[in-house]
Amino acid sequence: MNDYIHKLKEHNLKVTPQRLGILSIIQKSGHISIEELYVAVRRDFSTISLATLYKNINFMVEVNLLKEVKIPNGKSKYEIVKEEHSHMICKKCSKLEDLELSLQSVVQTASKKSGYLFDDNALVLSGICPQCQ
Ligand SMILES: [Zn+2]
Ligand SMILES: [Zn+2]
Structure with missing residues (x-):
């Protein structure tokens, strides 16, 4: 988790409990769609909107913390960036x-x-x- 705090700071993204929560859910699941993530995130942050979640995800993709995995004929999944695979x-x-x-x-x-x-x-x-x- 310290890793994420460091990465968020490095990219001038504010470290918020929401962002850390999102990152830990994605790490636990390996690959997750926005819809699945939304359901999981709302267990801890019941007030978060889908729009806010999208915004956060897009930010984190931009700074190369998350990677979008495009699925042919399906919804994109997101994962924590690691070695290319x-x-x-x-x-x-x-x-x-x-x-x-x-x-x-x-x-x-x-x-x-x-x-x-x-x-x-x-x-x-x-x-x-x-x-x-
Ligand atoms: Zn199968
Ligand atoms: Zn992967």
């Missing part, structure tokens, strides 16, 4: 998990072939998880 999502239970996989060689090949300079190489693989198979 990919994701896999189960089509049956909608579980989202981290996938430690280096895309460096794929991105390099794609860049060579197309001439593009890629700055976003987020990968979300979808399928059926072992539990749902």
Whole structure:
């Protein structure tokens, strides 16, 4: 938690109980959508509005404290920024998990072939998880 206090301060964001509460919920759940987060946050901060939550999340994405994981055909999830990684999502239970996989060689090949300079190489693989198979 001290880490977050430091990071918030570093980016001139006020350290509020709400922001710390939001961060700790996201950390505990790993990946969470705004809607799920809203339900969880309201248990501790019953007066928080969805608009305030969005504003806080957007701030924290801007300062690179949180990362948005865009889900194909689904709602974005948010996670605490850590080392770059990919994701896999189960089509049956909608579980989202981290996938430690280096895309460096794929991105390099794609860049060579197309001439593009890629700055976003987020990968979300979808399928059926072992539990749902
Ligand atoms: Zn599943
Ligand atoms: Zn992740």
